[in-house]
Amino acid sequence: MARYLTITLDSRGVTCRARLLEEEAPGTCAAVWAALPQSGAALHAKYARNEVYTLVPRLTAAPHRENPTVTPIPGDVCLFDFEPWEIGNPAYGYEAGSAAHAEQGATDLAIFYGRNNLLINGDMGWVPGNVFATITEGLEEIAAACNDLWLRGVEGETLSFARA
Numbered sequence: 001m002a003r004y005l006t007i008t009l010d011s012r013g014v015t016c017r018a019r020l021l022e023e024e025a026p027g028t029c030a031a032v033w034a035a036l037p038q039s040g041a042a043l044h045a046k047y048a049r050n051e052v053y054t055l056v057p058r059l060t061a062a063p064h065r066e067n068p069t070v071t072p073i074p075g076d077v078c079l080f081d082f083e084p085w086e087i088g089n090p091a092y093g094y095e096a097g098s099a100a101h102a103e104q105g106a107t108d109l110a111i112f113y114g115r116n117n118l119l120i121n122g123d124m125g126w127v128p129g130n131v132f133a134t135i136t137e138g139l140e141e142i143a144a145a146c147n148d149l150w151l152r153g154v155e156g157e158t159l160s161f162a163r164a
Helices: 026-035 139-152
Strands: 004-009 014-020 038-041 051-057 076-082 106-112 129-137 158-163
Touching: 004 129, 004 139, 014 026, 014 139, 026 076, 026 129, 038 051, 051 158, 106 129, 106 158, 129 139
Parallel strands: none
Antiparallel strands: 004 014, 004 158, 014 129, 038 158, 051 106, 076 106, 076 129
């Protein structure tokens, strides 16, 4: 039986529903499911294009690469696992005390809401993400809210992931 999660932009009151891709990414799905709920400051990607994400404390069961992509499509939900040296660069602009500066590194939980995404970073090169879920309901609404984040800013917005 399929398992689902909800993904919410809390201040905007917009929620979508995503189905876990347990056959394609079993380790990632298990690690995320065990760690839910998760919530943190919503951020809009600088490089990847149509991505909104949050950084949370690094999952203790951080998975290896599985079902990876560098070209996510609309509706993809991805996990990125970062060592401290990969994400703590001051040039990225993360505030002191955020998950980006945690001693153990950070986990990035991301949704992709539009086309033509490319996961490349000028400092790191390719940054593959594990696609562990796909948005099955509410993509159009969450995409509009994500675009609003891009146009009007992310300050005060949180992105939350929970079991459905």
